[in-house]
Amino acid sequence: MMKNPMAKNLIQAYRQAPWRTQIQWIxxxxxxxxxxxxxxxxxxxxxxxxxxxxxEIQNLEYEREDIQRKIADLKTQYAYLxxxxxxxxxxxxxxxxxxxxxxxVYVIVPGYTGxxxxxxxxxxxxxADKVDIIKPVYTQSLWDILFRTQFRQGIVLP
Amino acid sequence: xxxPTISRLTIVSxxxxxxxxxxxxxxVRIQTNIDARKNTQEYEDTYSYEERVLxxxxxxxxxxxxxxxxxxxxxxxxxxxxxxxESPETIARDLAAVLGTDYAGVLEIARTTFVKxxxxxxxxxxxxxxxxxxxxxxxxxxxxxLPPPRRGQTNPSLAGLHWSAxxxxxxxxxxxxxxxxxxVPYLNRMNNSxxxxxxxxxxxxxxxxxxTVTVAVxxxxxxxxxxxxxxxxxxxxxxxxxxxxxxxxxxxxVSDTGADSGTIIVMNPETGEILAMATTPRMxxxxxxxxxxxxxxxxxxxxxxxxxxxxxxxxxxxxxAAALDMGAVVPSTTYxxxxxxxxxxxxxxNWDNTIWYDQDMTGCMRHSVNTCLVWVxxxxxxxxFYDYMQRxxxxxxxxxxxxxxxxxxxxxxxxxxxxQVNLGxxxxxxxxAVTPIRLIASVAAVANDGTMMTPHVxxxxxHDGRQYDIEPMPVGSPISAETARILSEMLAVSLEEEASAAxxxxxxxxxxxxTADIAEGEGWSDYTNASFIGWGPTDDPKFIVYVxxxxxxxxxxxxxxxxxxFQQAVEQLVVLLDLPPDSVRLQLK
Numbered sequence: 001m002m003k004n005p006m007a008k009n010l011i012q013a014y015r016q017a018p019w020r021t022q023i024q025w026i027x028x029x030x031x032x033x034x035x036x037x038x039x040x041x042x043x044x045x046x047x048x049x050x051x052x053x054x055x056e057i058q059n060l061e062y063e064r065e066d067i068q069r070k071i072a073d074l075k076t077q078y079a080y081l082x083x084x085x086x087x088x089x090x091x092x093x094x095x096x097x098x099x100x101x102x103x104x105v106y107v108i109v110p111g112y113t114g115x116x117x118x119x120x121x122x123x124x125x126x127x128a129d130k131v132d133i134i135k136p137v138y139t140q141s142l143w144d145i146l147f148r149t150q151f152r153q154g155i156v157l158p
Numbered sequence: 159x160x161x162p163t164i165s166r167l168t169i170v171s172x173x174x175x176x177x178x179x180x181x182x183x184x185x186v187r188i189q190t191n192i193d194a195r196k197n198t199q200e201y202e203d204t205y206s207y208e209e210r211v212l213x214x215x216x217x218x219x220x221x222x223x224x225x226x227x228x229x230x231x232x233x234x235x236x237x238x239x240x241x242x243x244e245s246p247e248t249i250a251r252d253l254a255a256v257l258g259t260d261y262a263g264v265l266e267i268a269r270t271t272f273v274k275x276x277x278x279x280x281x282x283x284x285x286x287x288x289x290x291x292x293x294x295x296x297x298x299x300x301x302x303x304l305p306p307p308r309r310g311q312t313n314p315s316l317a318g319l320h321w322s323a324x325x326x327x328x329x330x331x332x333x334x335x336x337x338x339x340x341x342v343p344y345l346n347r348m349n350n351s352x353x354x355x356x357x358x359x360x361x362x363x364x365x366x367x368x369x370t371v372t373v374a375v376x377x378x379x380x381x382x383x384x385x386x387x388x389x390x391x392x393x394x395x396x397x398x399x400x401x402x403x404x405x406x407x408x409x410x411x412v413s414d415t416g417a418d419s420g421t422i423i424v425m426n427p428e429t430g431e432i433l434a435m436a437t438t439p440r441m442x443x444x445x446x447x448x449x450x451x452x453x454x455x456x457x458x459x460x461x462x463x464x465x466x467x468x469x470x471x472x473x474x475x476x477x478x479a480a481a482l483d484m485g486a487v488v489p490s491t492t493y494x495x496x497x498x499x500x501x502x503x504x505x506x507x508n509w510d511n512t513i514w515y516d517q518d519m520t521g522c523m524r525h526s527v528n529t530c531l532v533w534v535x536x537x538x539x540x541x542x543f544y545d546y547m548q549r550x551x552x553x554x555x556x557x558x559x560x561x562x563x564x565x566x567x568x569x570x571x572x573x574x575x576x577x578q579v580n581l582g583x584x585x586x587x588x589x590x591a592v593t594p595i596r597l598i599a600s601v602a603a604v605a606n607d608g609t610m611m612t613p614h615v616x617x618x619x620x621h622d623g624r625q626y627d628i629e630p631m632p633v634g635s636p637i638s639a640e641t642a643r644i645l646s647e648m649l650a651v652s653l654e655e656e657a658s659a660a661x662x663x664x665x666x667x668x669x670x671x672x673t674a675d676i677a678e679g680e681g682w683s684d685y686t687n688a689s690f691i692g693w694g695p696t697d698d699p700k701f702i703v704y705v706x707x708x709x710x711x712x713x714x715x716x717x718x719x720x721x722x723x724f725q726q727a728v729e730q731l732v733v734l735l736d737l738p739p740d741s742v743r744l745q746l747k
Contacts, residue, residue: 118223
């Protein structure tokens with residue numbers, strides 16, 4: 001049986017030129033390298049952002065502590081400036097004198113129930129916890145938003 | 159045979175490739191090598207996390223109108239990080255100049271050798287104010303901006319000097335209300351629990367709970383530091399203006415009479431709220447380290463709650479209240495005084511040995527007739543008398559919310575230290591001992607339609623941003639409302655008939671003087687406890703005031719030295735409480 005002489009030639013015809021094979025390998029290598037570089041770059045970028053955010057959080061936490069201390073300090077400084085002795089001195093310097101019993105004039109003011117004790121914080125009866133101060137849009141799930149914006153469009157609510 | 163030629167380019171390429179390949183090899187080695195991992199782990203453990211104790215801000219103390227009585231100030235602790243020090247001389251010099259510290263001492267600290275893990279940083283000074291720290295910060299900045307020094311020269315530098323802020327207790331009103339507030343010995347940062355007053359009584363509530371947390375220093379691992387809630391703040395029943403006035407009045411009275419000490423308590427009989435509690439001695443609680451100097455041994459920090467005294471005739475209010483309530487006497491019951499009354503085989507006399515002959519019960523109170531009250535107690539009998547005294551809480555603490563309250567047990571029939579004569583002497587306030595707060599709380603039952611309230615100084619507290627009000631707490635009704643009103647009227651009439659120095663123009667007042675001998679060794683002191691207790695307006699009492707002067711030198715009688723002080727106090731009080739004269743007030747009804 002005779003061999004088809006073209007068979008070898010056909011194989012020969014489909015073989016890549018050596019330089020092409022090299023280029024392909026180099027291309028594949030570079031593709032992998034670019035992929036690794038991209039991944040590394042992405043990782044570095046995210047890590048850098050997270051670290052920057054971490055540093056900012058740390059700074060903000062220290063700042064919060066500092067502000068809380070400053071507020072406490074300023075409250076106390078204000079109290080020194082308005083203490084009973086200081087206020088009495090300031091009043092005297094402005095020419096005021098303390099009213100004594102005989103100088104006091106009492107006037108009937110309808111509806112006035114007298115000086116009420118100071119309320120320095122929310123009373124316990126105030127149910128602030130039940131008032132949601134965060135807008136619903138920030139707490140809804142994606143499904144909630146889709147449902148609200150897509151599926152319920154056109155539905156006329158009673 | 160000809161060897162293949164290797165170009166220089168190839169050699170350089172191989173070398174560079176090898177060097178490049180070494181980087182990932184080294185990375186892998188560090189990650190996998192046991193020693194390298196150990197080092198990395200150690201480094202991570204040391205520097206990635208630190209343990210911090212979060213100290214909550216101590217709660218504030220306010221008066222009933224929201225005026226701050228106790229708050230917190232920001233101060234700084236200054237220390238030296240030894241491995242960072244560049245110029246010990248500059249640190250010592252500048253700290254001496256700005257803070258007045260000892261140059262040689264600081265220099266020695268700054269030159270201390272750094273020993274890792276053992277001597278790394280040393281605190282130099284604490285409780286430095288903000289202004290001084292700002293000066294140091296400015297100097298540090300100036301030095302850091304200096305041009306590099308020439309060879310052989312050094313620049314001044316505060317490198318290594320660090321400061322950190324913290325809070326310490328501060329009292330803006332200084333002395334005002336000091337005996338009620340107490341203090342926090344803030345210089346001892348390891349143990350700065352409150353001492354005396356509300357600072358001690360409510361210490362746990364105000365201090366809050368410190369929290370130990372592990373904080374990531376490594377910013378890639380940062381986590382939220384929990385927000386620590388401050389301790390509860392207190393709103394007291396005290397009125398700053400009334401307290402201030404009462405302190406002025408009692409200081410003046412002590413000075414005028416030469417008394418050893420003085421006390422004024424102002425209370426709302428309807429609620430038991432203490433509006434003012436002024437006592438001497440008193441100190442600026444910002445300088446609490448002067449305690450031993452101001453309060454010598456055995457001196458109570460707050461005499462209104464911590465000092466026992468024989469009340470004398472002010473106690474007759476309780477004796478008469480008990481007798482009226484059980485029906486042993488009525489206001490018109492007459493008593494014939496012949497100058498003495500026998501009890502337990504002992505004759506008891508009047509305070510000035512006067513004979514008052516026929517007196518009704520109002521007269522007995524007006525002239526403070528000891529013999530009459532002895533007779534009244536005898537009419538009641540010891541069982542009833544002491545039963546009533548116990549109902550009034552005599553012999554027990556009032557449980558006022560202040561640290562350091564004292565009490566003196568009441569001797570009862572059957573006790574080894576009780577004798578028949580006790581019934582007689584107790585009836586006029588001798589041989590029985592109370593604190594000023596005990597007496598005013600008991601007598602306030604008469605001013606409050608027979609209901610006795612727990613005296614208290616806390617009106618509300620703030621916890622987690624919410625204000626919780628304290629409800630007044632009754633502790634019993636030792637006498638009926640009717641008895642209370644009858645006795646109030648009797649005591650108002652007795653003051654009016656006596657033309658007492660305690661009377662206040664325009665306001666009807668009920669009250670009673672007291673002069674008690676002071677036991678000293680086997681006998682009696684030349685001095686007395688002079689006092690006055692009164693309330694008003696009689697028909698609708700809004701205040702009850704107790705004045706006590708210990709051992710006044712100008713006069714020994716309560717009617718002479720204590721009653722005028724009561725009058726001064728009430729004259730101020732009615733203005734500060736917006737209480738119109740009776741004529742105006744009754745028109746409004």
